[in-house]
Amino acid sequence: MKKRLLILFCCLFLTGCAAVSPLAEKETVALDTVVKIALYDSDDTALVEGCLEQIRQLEQQLSRTVEGSDIQRLNTALGQPVTVSQDTAELLSTALHYSQLTAGAFDVTVAPVVDVWDFKSGNAAPPSQERITAALQTVGYSGLTVTGDKAQLAQPNAAVDLGGIAKGYVADRCAAYLREQGVGSALIDLGGNIYALGSRDGKDWRVGIRDPEQEGALAAVVMVQDCSVVTSGTYERGFDHDGVRYHHILDPATGRPVQNGLASVTVVSENSAQGDALATACFVLGPENGLALAESLPGVEALFIAEDGTLTATSGLHYETK
Ligand code: AMP
Numbered sequence: 547m548k549k550r551l552l553i554l555f556c557c558l559f560l561t562g563c564a565a566v567s568p569l570a571e572k573e574t575v576a577l578d579t580v581v582k583i584a585l586y587d588s589d590d591t592a593l594v595e596g597c598l599e600q601i602r603q604l605e606q607q608l609s610r611t612v613e614g615s616d617i618q619r620l621n622t623a624l625g626q627p628v629t630v631s632q633d634t635a636e637l638l639s640t641a642l643h644y645s646q647l648t649a650g651a652f653d654v655t656v657a658p659v660v661d662v663w664d665f666k667s668g669n670a671a672p673p674s675q676e677r678i679t680a681a682l683q684t685v686g687y688s689g690l691t692v693t694g695d696k697a698q699l700a701q702p703n704a705a706v707d708l709g710g711i712a713k714g715y716v717a718d719r720c721a722a723y724l725r726e727q728g729v730g731s732a733l734i735d736l737g738g739n740i741y742a743l744g745s746r747d748g749k750d751w752r753v754g755i756r757d758p759e760q761e762g763a764l765a766a767v768v769m770v771q772d773c774s775v776v777t778s779g780t781y782e783r784g785f786d787h788d789g790v791r792y793h794h795i796l797d798p799a800t801g802r803p804v805q806n807g808l809a810s811v812t813v814v815s816e817n818s819a820q821g822d823a824l825a826t827a828c829f830v831l832g833p834e835n836g837l838a839l840a841e842s843l844p845g846v847e848a849l850f851i852a853e854d855g856t857l858t859a860t861s862g863l864h865y866e867t868k
Pocket residue numbers: 651652653654656660707708709710711777778779782783794795796797798822825826830
């Protein structure tokens with residue numbers, strides 16, 4: 547698992563940074579992935595540790611699998627209201643916002659269907675249609691309410707999954723922490739969910755976008771400053787069965803992995819929670835509707851890579867093909 551994650555991490559590694567090396571950096575495993583923090587205008591390792599501490603604390607609240615986390619308690623409350631932290635309430639509200647904005651292409655209550663597919667188990671066969679249909683009965687973001695510090699699911703068997711947005715939220719919090727501490731140039735990489743803080747010695751950061759078909763190769767490089775770059779791709783998690791790729795980005799309308807000819811969607815935006823939710827949503831919405839959504843939102847750019855290798859970008863994206 548760890549080795550696979552490391553390979554993924556390398557694939558999304560930043561290119562073109564040879565001239566400038568980080569002054570402080572650390573790589574570790576958190577959020578079920580490889581996390582790397584690199585500072586370019588400070589050698590204060592305590593700030594890197596501070597950042598990692600923020601990540602660990604947020605993970606304790608937001609993870610579905612951590613016993614006693616806000617989300618674990620919400621998912622097992624059988625429809626009763628649950629008191630959650632300010633961070634959790636904020637992220638749940640944001641997730642609800644993007645669920646509504648995308649009419650459920652991104653659906654924060656997709657958890658029961660995610661569980662049926664159980665991609666983390668290493669199983670390599672799709673579940674029966676009966677199980678998918680049963681799980682879909684409890685999916686629907688309108689069943690989640692967040693009021694102040696209370697969150698509640700309308701159905702006892704419903705559950706939320708923040709896997710499509712949490713890394714973005716955590717990246718935003720890391721960026722805010724580092725800025726507060728006076729850092730003006732840093733890279734926060736949460737398993738390929740990247741926040742490029744400030745600039746690279748006054749120039750753009752160059753963030754490599756993985757070729758979805760070829761591990762270790764890049765399909766494009768995006769040029770950004772003070773921006774988040776988030777990619778949702780079929781290669782991240784899934785299995786092949788009878789010549790079909792079953793991956794972890796699920797269509798909440800069908801309960802099945804999305805099959806619309808896309809291999810990955812990258813979203814560039816100032817806010818990483820937004821970018822994370824939109825990368826997942828635009829993937830589900832597909833090459834036309836997803837592109838239209840990204841184009842309609844101010845401050846949002848996106849790159850769509852199709853299974854046949856075709857690249858399509860929003861009008862304002864600064865990128866080079868490889
Ligand atoms: P990402 O890599 O950001 O696209 O997120 C994928 C993860 O989000 C999956 O592993 C699931 O945990 C969850 N997920 C899958 N499909 C959806 C969806 N349509 N809406 C919200 N979350 C999803």
